[in-house]
Amino acid sequence: MVERILIHAGAPKTATTFIQRGLYSNRDLLADLGVYLPMTGRLELEPNAVCHHHLAWALISPRAYRRSPQGWSALADELSSVDARVVILSSEAFSRVASKDDGSQLVTNAARELSESLTIAYFVRNQLSLMNSLYGQRVKSLRMVEGFDYHTDNYRSRRLFDYEALLKPWYTDDSLRFEAVPFTGSRDVDPLAELLTAAGIDLGDAVLEHESDDVNSSLGPVGIEAARLLGSYLRGMFPDFDSEEMAAKKLYRLSSSRAQSNGWCDESFWGWTTSTAQETVDYFSSANDRFARDVWGNDWSIPMPVDKETSAVSLLDLEPSTLERIQRYVFSLTHRFSGMRAETDPS
């Protein structure tokens, strides 16, 4: 019997991969503590992580998952024979579900089919860092080639960044427990431990173990420009390029690794200028305060790094030697992409 469901719903770019790999690495310890980590819904591309993206996607595209072994019915079947104090479902894609109209209710209803007791945990990160980090991720995964300002101008109004609008359906729902965990990005804090603590899982003297996180390094300023150029060049050379196709996903891993070996992840990227940062902070200020008062009982106190100097660079201002390396990176990876496509789809 499942006593309680804990949904770790995001946000994206709040160490979710680290947490999900940590859940996998510590699965035996957690099992001893009465925590069950379902197999259903896990992402196949991340075998060493517990990330239930399929369950979130099943709420977005229910038809596609109607008879899927990765859907909610299959999960119910799996849990029917499980005796656990807590079942953890982890996917930042749940935040994507919640950002749609009535999406929060979809998550709540699906979980209630499994247990009457539901906890939703959400890591709350300041919007400047969140948008900055999301931009880097989108560029790195070849989904976006536009500049940082374009990204922030076009995404700022999305519900994902308005915590009040996004999370209110959960934190005002008396039938569930909602835990908002401030995310600071500090390396002194173990986000998995924070999640478990917030969910009321007592670790006692146990020490959590974590594997290294080298694949998920963020691109620095030069890496951002290189990846943008790669993404744009690929789209020019292959007009049907799709960042979701298998060859592109493989290329993403290869290009990330190449960027890292070129030293393009050594520095951190910060796309905001002090003026654009201040404007954005002002934009969110009132909603943040209302959200913080509702969930924590005080005004918003997560630091906003408004004064941090931008580290963004322009491709054209880079040293000739760096441009030479970027050009090699773009041309060689495009060549590899062509080969990967042929392997993936020989027709």
Added chain:
Amino acid sequence: MTQLVIHTGMPMTSAAVIRDQLAGWREPLERAGVELVAKDAPKAWDRAVRQVLGGEVPPPLRRVMRRTQQGEAPTVLLSAELAARALGSRPTVNALRALSRDSGLTTKVVLVVREQLDLLNALYCRRVMALETSIGFESFVTDALVSGRLELDHHFTALQDASGVELVAVPYSRLDHHLPAAAVLEAAGAAGGAAVTGADAAADVQAAADDRWLPGPVLLTATRLLHKRLTRLGAVRKRPAEELGAAVAMLRHRATDAAWNEVPFWGWSQDLAATAEQHYRSGNDSFAARVWAAPWPDVAPSRPQTRQDLASEPPAVVSDVMTMIHRAVDELTAGRAVAVTT
């Protein structure tokens, strides 16, 4: 008295086009009493102007002056952009004054001036397209502001102060786009100069249009990238100028074919433009007050900044630019000539 007119101008004020148009009108100008004492080659014009500014009378000018003694009153017209720089020096202005006085010349300098924001934008484009630089526009402007070389009032103080040498300034914005030399003749007060201004040969018009041409942001970006890559490979120093020029011409040709340049480059952000305007304003006002007894006539253009962000351009353009640059670099580093057409 012989009237000596020296046409010159700030950089990017169509000086070469004006000189070529004047040379092309040599015969009708002579019939109207305006003598071009230098032969058509630009070097000859430059040499004659250097001699005059050095206090010497070039032989052709001496011949004209003899005719003055016989009762004629011709106008002698010289034209060279280099004069503008030289006339920023007080000893040069003094040498010109002495020459005028000692030779009995009435001397007039016709100076074409251009509003600095517009000028810096054009100057930047020219230097990038000539593969002379690949720095960013903001750095280019900062260097220009620090150097002070476009500060009209300061640079031409000696010329404005000089008695015996008249300074006539013509705003670049008032030049006829097709026949800029006409405004110079008018400013020179050259008798009969108007008689030739109808001679708008197609070649003149084309040359004037080419002179005002600005690249679009994509072409400029591509040329900066080409420069950086060639610099890295040492090709900017090793390869002859005409081969480098062919590589740029190839990009320009492609830009025309693929319509990369529908909007001309404009590098000014609002903040940078405000800083530069502030920098030049008082000098321009002071110059205008002394030369025209009127306010500075030109308002800095206010256009949206064109971005220089290759990755944000349409993907087809990005792959096109990258491929073209790669080809040009390959050919130049292999010692082959770059074909202009693709």
